[in-house]
Amino acid sequence: MTPLLEVRDVSFSYHTMEGETKALSHISFSAENGQFIALVGPSGCGKSTLLNLLSGLTEPESGTVLLNGRPISRSAARIGYMFQRDCLLEWRSILSNAALGLEIQGRLTEETESELKAMLETYGLGGFSHSRPSELSGGMRQRAALIRTLALKPDLLLLDEPFSALDYQTRLAVCDDICSILRQNRKNAVLVTHDLSEAISAADRILILSSRPGRLKAEIPLYFSGETSPIRRRNMPEFSSYFNLVWKEMNEDDTLSS
Amino acid sequence: MTRSPLKLLRRSSPSLSQASLSQAQQAYLAKELRSRRQTLFLQRMLFLLLLALWELGVLCGVIDGFIFSSPSRVLLCFASMAGNGSVFLHTGVTLFETLLSFLITTLLSLMLAVLLWSSPRIAQVLEPYLVLLNSLPKSALAPLLIVWLGASLKAVVVSAVSVALFSSVMALYTSFVSTDPELIRLIRSLGGGRKEILLKILLPSSVSVIISTMKVSIGLCLVGVIIGEFLAADSGLGYLIIYGQQTFFMDQVVTSIAILCLISSLFYRGISLLERKTARRGGSR
Numbered sequence: 001m002t003p004l005l006e007v008r009d010v011s012f013s014y015h016t017m018e019g020e021t022k023a024l025s026h027i028s029f030s031a032e033n034g035q036f037i038a039l040v041g042p043s044g045c046g047k048s049t050l051l052n053l054l055s056g057l058t059e060p061e062s063g064t065v066l067l068n069g070r071p072i073s074r075s076a077a078r079i080g081y082m083f084q085r086d087c088l089l090e091w092r093s094i095l096s097n098a099a100l101g102l103e104i105q106g107r108l109t110e111e112t113e114s115e116l117k118a119m120l121e122t123y124g125l126g127g128f129s130h131s132r133p134s135e136l137s138g139g140m141r142q143r144a145a146l147i148r149t150l151a152l153k154p155d156l157l158l159l160d161e162p163f164s165a166l167d168y169q170t171r172l173a174v175c176d177d178i179c180s181i182l183r184q185n186r187k188n189a190v191l192v193t194h195d196l197s198e199a200i201s202a203a204d205r206i207l208i209l210s211s212r213p214g215r216l217k218a219e220i221p222l223y224f225s226g227e228t229s230p231i232r233r234r235n236m237p238e239f240s241s242y243f244n245l246v247w248k249e250m251n252e253d254d255t256l257s258s
Numbered sequence: 259m260t261r262s263p264l265k266l267l268r269r270s271s272p273s274l275s276q277a278s279l280s281q282a283q284q285a286y287l288a289k290e291l292r293s294r295r296q297t298l299f300l301q302r303m304l305f306l307l308l309l310a311l312w313e314l315g316v317l318c319g320v321i322d323g324f325i326f327s328s329p330s331r332v333l334l335c336f337a338s339m340a341g342n343g344s345v346f347l348h349t350g351v352t353l354f355e356t357l358l359s360f361l362i363t364t365l366l367s368l369m370l371a372v373l374l375w376s377s378p379r380i381a382q383v384l385e386p387y388l389v390l391l392n393s394l395p396k397s398a399l400a401p402l403l404i405v406w407l408g409a410s411l412k413a414v415v416v417s418a419v420s421v422a423l424f425s426s427v428m429a430l431y432t433s434f435v436s437t438d439p440e441l442i443r444l445i446r447s448l449g450g451g452r453k454e455i456l457l458k459i460l461l462p463s464s465v466s467v468i469i470s471t472m473k474v475s476i477g478l479c480l481v482g483v484i485i486g487e488f489l490a491a492d493s494g495l496g497y498l499i500i501y502g503q504q505t506f507f508m509d510q511v512v513t514s515i516a517i518l519c520l521i522s523s524l525f526y527r528g529i530s531l532l533e534r535k536t537a538r539r540g541g542s543r
Contacts, residue, residue, distance in 0.1 A: 057446055081447035087440055091462045100458065101448040152448070 002069035003030040004077075004188055005054070005156060010063035012049055013213075022213035023049045027063070029207060029216060031188065036179075038191045038199035040246065041209030041217075047192040050214065051158050054190060055081050067156065080154030082162040086145035088133035094144050095120065095129035101152045112151070119147050123181065138166045139174040146178055150185070157182065157189040163198065175202060176231045196250075200242045201230035208249050218249040327512040335509035336516075349517055351494040352483055355411060356521075359418035360479045364472060367423055371430035375460070376452060381431070392428055396421040397485050409490035418482030422475040429474070433467040434460055465536055473529045480522055495521075 012024040023046040052058040056072035067077040102108040163171045208218045316328040339345035374381040400417040407413040487496025495514045502510035
């Protein structure tokens with residue numbers, strides 16, 4: 001069976017008049033259906049660049065990214081993208097913000113709109129569908145942004161530090177909230193974060209990137225006993241041992257390789 | 259932004275006042291309201307004082323009424339021009355020309371700004387020309403336009419558009435290119451192209467810039483119209499001013515200037531009204 005996502009020997013550099021910056025070098029990995037992957041690494045290691053390549057917004061300089069066995073540009077698979085900021089448009093109501101993707105793709109029908117309303121209801125935003133984004137709390141805004149993404153029924157969800165703009169307490173709650181939603185819907189997701197504990201609490205597998213140019217340094221599968229939510233994971237004994245492991249991998253031989 | 263603070267207070271107070279307000283809050287509101295009323299009163303008194311000084315100066319012979327005119331002479335002049343209807347004709351001509359050139363400027367500058375945004379290559383190639391045209395004093399072009407287009411309404415409108423257009427294009431284009439790149443990435447990630455970026459992000463997020471540009475350009479259009487009328491017209495307030503000056507009929511010059519003051523403040527208010535309306539609507543879809 002072909003894996004849902006396959007990254008083969010991908011490299012990427014940024015070019016300016018001042019010179020070339022190698023961002024990613026020879027990255028390969030693949031993801032099975034239904035997996036939640038977290039990408040961690042020091043800041044500036046090209047995590048967000050990798051996510052952009054996965055989304056198809058940017059083409060790799062060399063190597064290929066395959067979705068369901070086909071290059072992304074020609075793949076029929078749908079990709080959802082969540083950004084650091086919620087990017088809700090202030091001149092639209094929450095409902096119309098959530099409908100933005102459907103509207104752009106010409107899929108906004110009575111049926112999809114009532115689905116959308118049901119989703120807002122399910123995720124606790126039912127009473128706010130006519131509010132402006134500025135009237136909502138940070139966590140609610142991020143949830144509205146998630147609904148905007150999920151409304152398109154993406155096969156793969158890319159999360160670019162979606163909680164980093166929130167304060168710590170909200171961040172834990174929203175991460176718990178959103179990761180549970182994703183698990184319930186059995187979504188494939190790639191989460192980029194610089195927060196190790198966030199990665200360990202949310203993912204099935206952690207990929208560690210080295211500092212620039214980003215190479216794949218280690219891959220750590222996570223096993224927690226039983227169905228767990230991110231907040232419950234933080235209290236489990238496995239959590240701290242995984243934390244130490246990831247921490248060690250991240251800091252190990254950085255001096256040797258660079 | 260420019261709404262009168264007094265009105266703002268009046269509009270917001272009924273919902274707040276009465277029941278729930280603490281005494282300190284009530285006292286604060288009363289104090290604010292009083293201070294704003296005083297400002298308004300002083301503004302009006304200053305106006306009356308200046309008019310009175312002017313009138314008195316002429317009456318006592320400190321300044322020459324023939325050259326400096328006076329409020330009473332202006333009123334008389336206005337009355338006689340209103341009597342034969344000429345003042346309405348000339349004001350109407352200037353108003354029409356200004357509104358027409360404002361309309362053209364607004365539409366044309368939006369179209370040009372969208373064109374520049376949609377093609378970075380065109381924008382790069384045209385940039386030095388736009389900078390040049392923007393910094394050139396456009397009044398220098400007016401005599402040229404009049405020779406080319408003849409002394410007609412066309413020449414007046416074109417010279418007004420040329421005064422207002424380039425700064426308007428630059429302001430809109432700058433606003434377009436400084437749109438939050440994250441929002442553009444959002445549209446792309448949702449599968450949208452340039453058209454969607456323009457319609458869903460650029461235009462709605464630029465509403466306030468478009469309106470503030472309109473505020474500037476209606477003023478510039480009026481400038482352009484007056485310059486055009488100075489040089490090539492047989493009607494309009496600009497024509498009245500230049501004709502009055504040539505015949506040393508200063509009352510007519512000052513009367514026309516007073517009407518111009520009224521027109522420009524009316525335009526400004528009109529756009530402010532529009533601004534308030536869009537702000538209240540929150541620019542919803």
